[in-house]
Amino acid sequence: MAGCHLAWLVVLLAVGIPLLEASPTGLNLPRLDVAAPHYGGSWASASSAIFTNLFKHSTPFECQSRGKGSTGAWGWGPGEALTWRPDGYPAEIRSLNSWSEYCAVARVGAGAAYYAAGKYVLLYSGDGKVTLEGDASVTAEGPGRLELSIKLAAGFAVRIVRTNATNPVRNISIVPAAAEFSFADTPYQASFLELVKGFDVLRFAWWQRIWGDARNPQMLRSLADRATPASATYLGKDGVSWQDMVTLANQVGADPWFNLPLAATDSDPYANAMATYVAQNLAPERRVYIEYGFAAPGWMTTEYPTNLVRVARIWRAAFAAAGLDSKRVVVVATYEVPAWIPYLSSTFGANISQVDAVAVVGSYGSYRSWNSNRPCFYEFSSNTFAQDPKNAGIDLDRVLQLARSSVIHADVLHNSWHQRLRAMGKRLIAVQAGPDRSQMAAAYYSMRQNYNNILGCKSYPCTRSGLFPPASSSSMTFATEAERNATLAQIWPQAQNEWRLDELLMQSL
């Protein structure tokens, strides 16, 4: 049980664990924001528990407006009223008509405020007026410096209501009063550093907001408007600055794993500047893992090898140019579909010599076609599993036995990849480990859902449609409440079995 419990933690943190060797344990740093799809991401709820400067957790600025001279609430504002600087601050707030006023607003902790309540200071450069609303209230105000009292409730809004176009408001920091003079050297909250301590590798993919392939705009980065410590937010297109990622790796003593955007040519300015920055600033005892994009697509393509090999060349050259050992750069080819491992040589050709390690999803129990020859947890969520009379008495031991058989099969498979790769002189790395939790659930669209559906009958005769298998039909009509109750009584044991299976699966983790 202890082992299973640990595996659960491992999966929650989504770690990368090189398999089968006495090997370092890594952490996939989780996303900094959770986009709220219904609001186009603008009300994204964002963590506020990582950076000392809370403003690094802010949503990107957007426009709001209200009637001129009004003290009422700000509402939607037209985007044309604002022009932008590359660092994400408004360059200018323009007046579009004589009866409205406009502002730029950014939110911290919208939907998920995790900062500590207390005294803070807000510092800014430039000339203008900054106001606050929500959890933050201003207790004293001077040029470029506001004293704030922040409570912990539902987040706060920061508004730039006036900005001088020749010297615009920028470089906003919101830090605990006690950190006013030290935060430049301590960009991370102590409680966050404590959480990250002890991991050997930190994979920054989600902090860098890298995903997709060469056609995805997210994979195209420009040196001129990259994320820097001066960026308004780290939730912008480019995510966190190189500087702060390298600082984190150096501070906690972990090797950084960077996911890299497309480098159009060997002299791509962004790719070369990043590689040079890391070579010159990463602590000398650290290595750096590099991956092109976020895992290779699940089909054979020459795009992936070509681009991975190009960034490998750029990074090794940058380390060599700085007079450093280019072997400190560990080039990783990541495959979501490990079945491609046998084809590595044919896709990379002679360039395979540039690849140091291959990374795969190391979870067990996944329902994936390429894993179809081993037991998977998908069984648990099949409509028939909980319904099968022989599973009515399923207990924790039986669930753990099924999980173990899945672990054994995964071990055999991972070991075969490990052997193949070792024969080629490459390491195998798992970018994810533990049970595939997405499959650890009893069927939801099944009898328990039908039970809830039928329970909803209010007047009779009552027809319920949208019933799921294993119900004998997708629609049922009940002439009376007694008839409905008889059906509920009949399906109750089956529905209960599904709820029970869920409980067992939770316990097994």
Ligand SMILES: *[C@@H]1O[C@H](CO)[C@@H](O)[C@H](O)[C@H]1NC(C)=O
């Ligand atoms: C804007 O800033 C410039 C340069 O600092 C200054 O000369 C000018 O007076 C400012 N404008 C306003 C309206 O304060």
Ligand SMILES: *[C@@H]1O[C@H](CO)[C@@H](O)[C@H](O)[C@H]1NC(C)=O
């Ligand atoms: C940004 O603000 C900090 C703290 O207020 C200050 O030390 C720094 O010089 C400012 N940077 C720029 C580029 O204005």
Ligand SMILES: *[C@@H]1O[C@H](CO)[C@@H](O)[C@H](O)[C@H]1NC(C)=O
């Ligand atoms: C190696 O990669 C380069 C570009 O990165 C490409 O031009 C070359 O064709 C590749 N060689 C092989 C054998 O695939």
Ligand SMILES: *[C@@H]1O[C@H](CO)[C@@H](O)[C@H](O)[C@H]1NC(C)=O
């Ligand atoms: C049907 O079941 C509900 C809930 O158990 C109960 O309150 C109701 O009296 C039953 N109706 C009949 C007609 O048995």
